[in-house]
Amino acid sequence: MDAVTYPDDRVISFIDENIIPLRVRFGVKPLTDDFNVKWTPTLITLDPEGVEHHRTVGFFAPEELIPSMLLGITKVFFDTNRFDDALMNLDKLLKGYPESDSAPEAIYLRGVSLYKNTDDPKPLKEAYEKLRDKYPAGEWTKRAYPYRLL
């Protein structure tokens, strides 16, 4: 991460504009234990009260870290019922990084967020159909499988 991802201008700019970066050496107590961290790099998205909403383990290239951070920010909004804000971030992710590894989960969360906002189940079925067409064997396609019946 230090050699490739963190020096990347796109990553520096995204972090500067969107999120507070906090670095803790693995093993430092009590945080390592508090967050039950076992391996590095572990990246966790926290809300301003310190509550965890998103976690990844392992290396990210710049073009994957930015959408992963967008997904983390989205999950803060989603978990706190701010679905309009979640949808805004999901649209940024899906327009800016449609081929990223975060995109399938974003498609799923977009369908759920639209449903939460409207009580209309149609976006859930549309999310499944998008996932099926683009990622036929994908994890999030399988998770959305029941929505084909809506």
Next chain:
Amino acid sequence: MGDQIKWETEMAAALDRARTENKNILLDFFNPG
């Protein structure tokens, strides 16, 4: 924009900034090797 990430190194400072700037936190547990 600077030429490197301006990491906070203390949770309390990061939380203060997060509340003040109405942003979330990216917490990176790292191993310097």
